[in-house]
Amino acid sequence: MRLHLCAVGTRVPAWVEAGYRDYADRLRGQHRLELLTVPAADRKNQKGAAAWQAWEGERLRAAAPPGTAVVLDERGSSLTTRALAEQLERWALAGAPVTFFVGGADGLDARLKAEAAFSWSLSPLTLPHALVRVVVAEALYRSVSLLEGHPYHRGE
Numbered sequence: 001m002r003l004h005l006c007a008v009g010t011r012v013p014a015w016v017e018a019g020y021r022d023y024a025d026r027l028r029g030q031h032r033l034e035l036l037t038v039p040a041a042d043r044k045n046q047k048g049a050a051a052w053q054a055w056e057g058e059r060l061r062a063a064a065p066p067g068t069a070v071v072l073d074e075r076g077s078s079l080t081t082r083a084l085a086e087q088l089e090r091w092a093l094a095g096a097p098v099t100f101f102v103g104g105a106d107g108l109d110a111r112l113k114a115e116a117a118f119s120w121s122l123s124p125l126t127l128p129h130a131l132v133r134v135v136v137a138e139a140l141y142r143s144v145s146l147l148e149g150h151p152y153h154r155g156e
Contacts, residue, residue, distance in 0.1 A: 001088070002097035003027070005136055006036040006064045008056045008104035012130040023137035031088075031144045033137060036063045040104045049106040057109025060101055067097035069116040071108055072132060076119030085143040087118070102132050 005020075024033040038059035041052035068091050079087065091098045100120070101112060113119065122135050145152035 001031055001092040002065070002067075003031060003033045003140060004036055004064060004097060004099040005033060005102065005133060006038070006060050006099050007102035007129065007133060008038055008040050008060065009129060010037045010039050012133070016130040016133055019134035020137050023134070023141045026141050027137075027144060031140075033140060035133070036099075038063050050110075052104065052106050053109040054111070056104050057112040060103075060109075060112060064099040064101070065097050067099060068094060068118070069112070070098060070100045070118045070120055071113050071116040072100060072102050072122060072136065073108065073113060073119045074121050074124060074126060076121035078121050078124075081139070081142050081146060084139060085146045088140075088143055089147065100136055102129055102136070104129065 020035065024035065027033045038056065041055040043052065088098075101108060101116070103109070122132065122139070127135065142152060144150075
């Protein structure tokens with residue numbers, strides 16, 4: 001199953017890139033993770049958070065392949081590793097790529113949220129958007145490891 005992480009922001013700290021790449025590189029074979037990035041809206045040329053979100057939302061949609069859309073939102077559903085693994089199995093049965101959308105500093109476009117098949121909360125905390133890349137990649141790797149019987153996941 002093809003997994004995509006589609007995120008606003010084209011420049012991140014080196015430690016974020018290294019952390020993301022470490023987990024993404026572990027996802028090989030049947031489950032692969034690809035990062036797709038779009039630039040943040042120019043805060044000088046557009047007025048207000050809704051306009052910035054809409055602009056970024058259009059670019060996120062354009063960058064993502066057709067398939068199952070999952071938005072990362074602090075108000076979304078919280079998942080255990082096992083629940084995420086089971087959800088990945090269900091998405092795999094559908095046969096379409098899955099794209100996880102990470103918004104910019106002002107969050108995700110309301111239209112993109114409404115269109116999504118699933119809304120996933122990593123935490124009730126607001127996390128730095130760059131850090132979300134690492135957390136999602138690790139969570140996906142851990143869930144896939146669980147599905148494949150790999151010893152990386154040792155939890156219940």
